[in-house]
Amino acid sequence: MPTNKILEILKDFGIEELRPPQKKALEKGLLDKNKNFLISIPTASGKTLIGEMALINHLLDENKNPTNKKGIFIVPLKALASEKYEEFKNKYERYGLRVALSIGDYDEDEDLSRYHLIITTAEKLDSLWRHKIDWIDDVSVVVVDEIHLINDESRGGTLEILLTKLKKFNIQIIGLSATIGNPEELANWLNAELIVDDWRPVELKKGIYKNGIIEFINGENREIKAINNNDIYNLVVDCVKDGGCCIVFCNTKRGAVNEAKKLNLKKFLTNEEKRKLKEVAEEILSILEPPTEMCKTLAECILNGSAFHHAGLTYQHRKIVEDAFRNKLIKVICCTPTLSVGLNLPCRRAIVKDLTRYTNRGMRYIPIMEIQQCIGRAGRLGLDPYGEGIIVAKNDRDYLRSYQVLTQKPEPIYSKLSNQAVLRTQLLGLIATIEIRDEYDLEWFIRNTFYAYQYGNLREVAKNINEVIRFLEEKEFMIDFIPTELGKRVAELYIDPLSAKYMIDGLNEMENEDDIYYLYLISKTLEMMPNLRVYKSEELNLIDEMENLGIKSFEIEDLEAFKTAKMLYDWISEVPEDEILKKYKIEPGILRYKVENAVWLMHALKEMAKIIGKNSEIPEKLEIRLEYGAKEDIIELLNVKYIGRVRARKLYNAGIRNVEDIINNPSKVASIIGEKITKKILEDLGIKFGQQKLIF
DNA sequence: AATCCCTTGTTCTAGACAGCATGTC
DNA sequence: CTAGAACAAGGGATT
Numbered sequence: 001m002p003t004n005k006i007l008e009i010l011k012d013f014g015i016e017e018l019r020p021p022q023k024k025a026l027e028k029g030l031l032d033k034n035k036n037f038l039i040s041i042p043t044a045s046g047k048t049l050i051g052e053m054a055l056i057n058h059l060l061d062e063n064k065n066p067t068n069k070k071g072i073f074i075v076p077l078k079a080l081a082s083e084k085y086e087e088f089k090n091k092y093e094r095y096g097l098r099v100a101l102s103i104g105d106y107d108e109d110e111d112l113s114r115y116h117l118i119i120t121t122a123e124k125l126d127s128l129w130r131h132k133i134d135w136i137d138d139v140s141v142v143v144v145d146e147i148h149l150i151n152d153e154s155r156g157g158t159l160e161i162l163l164t165k166l167k168k169f170n171i172q173i174i175g176l177s178a179t180i181g182n183p184e185e186l187a188n189w190l191n192a193e194l195i196v197d198d199w200r201p202v203e204l205k206k207g208i209y210k211n212g213i214i215e216f217i218n219g220e221n222r223e224i225k226a227i228n229n230n231d232i233y234n235l236v237v238d239c240v241k242d243g244g245c246c247i248v249f250c251n252t253k254r255g256a257v258n259e260a261k262k263l264n265l266k267k268f269l270t271n272e273e274k275r276k277l278k279e280v281a282e283e284i285l286s287i288l289e290p291p292t293e294m295c296k297t298l299a300e301c302i303l304n305g306s307a308f309h310h311a312g313l314t315y316q317h318r319k320i321v322e323d324a325f326r327n328k329l330i331k332v333i334c335c336t337p338t339l340s341v342g343l344n345l346p347c348r349r350a351i352v353k354d355l356t357r358y359t360n361r362g363m364r365y366i367p368i369m370e371i372q373q374c375i376g377r378a379g380r381l382g383l384d385p386y387g388e389g390i391i392v393a394k395n396d397r398d399y400l401r402s403y404q405v406l407t408q409k410p411e412p413i414y415s416k417l418s419n420q421a422v423l424r425t426q427l428l429g430l431i432a433t434i435e436i437r438d439e440y441d442l443e444w445f446i447r448n449t450f451y452a453y454q455y456g457n458l459r460e461v462a463k464n465i466n467e468v469i470r471f472l473e474e475k476e477f478m479i480d481f482i483p484t485e486l487g488k489r490v491a492e493l494y495i496d497p498l499s500a501k502y503m504i505d506g507l508n509e510m511e512n513e514d515d516i517y518y519l520y521l522i523s524k525t526l527e528m529m530p531n532l533r534v535y536k537s538e539e540l541n542l543i544d545e546m547e548n549l550g551i552k553s554f555e556i557e558d559l560e561a562f563k564t565a566k567m568l569y570d571w572i573s574e575v576p577e578d579e580i581l582k583k584y585k586i587e588p589g590i591l592r593y594k595v596e597n598a599v600w601l602m603h604a605l606k607e608m609a610k611i612i613g614k615n616s617e618i619p620e621k622l623e624i625r626l627e628y629g630a631k632e633d634i635i636e637l638l639n640v641k642y643i644g645r646v647r648a649r650k651l652y653n654a655g656i657r658n659v660e661d662i663i664n665n666p667s668k669v670a671s672i673i674g675e676k677i678t679k680k681i682l683e684d685l686g687i688k689f690g691q692q693k694l695i696f
Numbered sequence: 697a698a699t700c701c702c703t704t705g706t707t708c709t710a711g712a713c714a715g716c717a718t719g720t721c
Numbered sequence: 722c723t724a725g726a727a728c729a730a731g732g733g734a735t736t
Contacts, residue, residue: 076712076713077711078712078713103713103714104714105715105716107716121713122713123714124713124714126713126714127713154713155712158714250710251709251710252708253709253710254726255726258726311710311711311712337710337711338710338711341711354724356723356725357709358708358724359710362722363709363722363723363724364723365722397723425714492715493715494715495715533707535707593712596712599715601715603715607715623715
């Protein structure tokens with residue numbers, strides 16, 4: 001497809017002129033379908049559009065009709081996938097392209113072969129691959145957003161293996177990356193043309209704030225009027241009173257909340273804004289019934305024109321905060337790294353409060369790349385004359401580091417394939433899908449990884465790999481590179497083989513069938529880490545309870561797993577959410593996250609039980625109970641569409657205990673949960689019953 | 697004896713991907 | 722390498 005055809009399509013969405021990096025990519029042969037690309041340019045400078053041009057080039061023909069080739073767009077977050085899905089659907093369905101979203105908890109359609117453009121995550125694509133996708137040969141282009149995530153300790157290895165697999169096919173790969181230290185290396189490995197550029201649509205002024213003055217890297221200085229002795233407050237007010245808005249990046253959730261509390265901007269709000277903010281605050285309080293402490297704090301901040309944003313918020317909370325910020329109602333968001341990746345949420349002034357962060361190896365500097373991505377948030381196209389990225393330096397050491405961060409190039413990225421958990425999961429995946437059938441395949445595959453490309457010497461990784469291979473063989477996931485039934489199933493379930501082994505051992509050694517024991521088994525897996533912290537005062541009680549269940553090991557990790565199991569038990573016992581949160585000292589978002597993981601792992605445990613011939617009924621029940629957070633007696637009601645834990649409990653207490661009761665007492669049901677919903681439920685059931693009759 | 701102030705000790709720390717089933721005239 | 726806030730506990734002085 002010639003370039004001008006692409007430009008014509010872009011005009012359909014109002015894009016008249018390309019930006020410099022986009023032009024550069026075209027000049028270097030982006031539309032040559034056999035040429036891979038690595039695009040390393042700043043946030044918000046039009047990376048995605050480069051990927052889109054490549055997609056259009058493959059998916060549409062001269063007459064703007066589908067070519068029936070496939071394109072895949074890989075993003076790092078589910079939230080981002082949903083956002084892109086909506087965007088692409090709006091843009092490309094008019095040409096007859098069928099767009100699908102395929103992420104963990106949501107599938108557009110089981111049969112993705114009918115779609116042209118698939119939006120997904122690396123893990124999901126990997127998982128699809130394990131379930132044997134038959135359409136991979138139709139794929140002719142893959143765009144990988146935030147490809148530098150290959151550097152991520154826990155998830156990078158998966159992306160790397162996926163890319164290594166994709167490279168074997170005749171597929172054009174377009175990697176989109178933030179600015180990184182060693183783009184050449186990554187590009188060479190990908191056999192890709194490299195585009196590096198620092199062009200930005202809005203100028204970014206980088207500066208360090210110290211002693212009441214912002215010193216910009218370009219030499220300018222700006223004195224900040226001190227209203228009080230809170231540096232962040234003064235910086236925020238300085239921006240907000242000119243009609244701007246800010247994002248403050250913090251290194252802890254508590255820090256983000258505390259900063260947000262201190263930023264009272266009432267003085268700068270119009271009455272109209274105050275009224276609307278009140279509505280937003282009420283919306284926040286309506287998410288959870290009753291509202292938790294966190295909800296109340298957030299609502300109070302919002303009345304002041306500020307907000308916090310971190311993993312403790314539920315998705316609904318986050319969405320409300322993000323939207324209110326986009327609508328310029330909320331003037332400042334104090335956040336953890338939740339906002340440093342992905343999401344399009346620009347501001348006029350991005351403030352970095354902390355340069356270090358606590359890790360499992362103690363306090364460490366936050367990578368230059370991450371901070372550059374944070375400050376890259378500054379500058380709203382068409383709204384701000386320029387963006388300001390400011391680091392707050394508390395002392396001389398901070399000042400030096402800030403200067404480094406703002407002027408030096410980011411760290412190089414490194415393969416994280418040495419991560420044992422990733423290696424176990426990935427090698428089993430490759431063996432289960434018969435992509436690796438013997439030692440030669442294995443060696444050949446490893447040689448093609450980024451790891452091998454970077455380190456050359458394979459001796460170190462060979463040791464790791466042999467260990468994993470031995471483990472897989474010993475635990476009967478495979479015999480002589482032939483996957484066993486167990487191995488295949490574990491690969492499909494997408495759990496760490498080590499977790500599968502824990503589960504199987506646990507099921508075999510089980511002395512009783514208490515619900516809590518099953519919850520304990522899944523809490524012991526790596527996938528559930530980190531577990532809840534156990535305080536000294538709790539230890540003896542926990543050990544006591546564990547002994548009664550026949551658990552014999554009382555390492556601190558075991559106690560933590562058991563405490564987590566107890567929390568999950570409370571969840572499925574319908575203990576009110578706010579009570580659970582208080583008791584275990586966590587926030588709503590974290591509870592949801594834990595529960596989501598637990599549902600997945602309980603499903604895996606059920607499958608493990610089936611495979612080794614153990615009772616799978618209890619895990620099956622627990623899976624449903626975890627999903628809804630409910631007791632056993634209302635499971636049947638929960639299986640009915642439109643009935644969740646609250647409606648089910650109401651109905652149950654009123655004597656409606658199963659599907660039959662619903663059908664026989666529609667008016668009673670309607671009086672409890674409303675007529676509209678009852679009608680919907682009956683409609684749904686009617687169809688189901690029709691099908692059942694056919695079977696009889 | 698109750699209260700207050702200051703010092704010392706202790707605790708705690710970011711984020712977020714993955715599974716589904718169901719046989720068959 | 723590259724921490725610092727928040728809170729609890731304890732000691733001593735003051736009222």
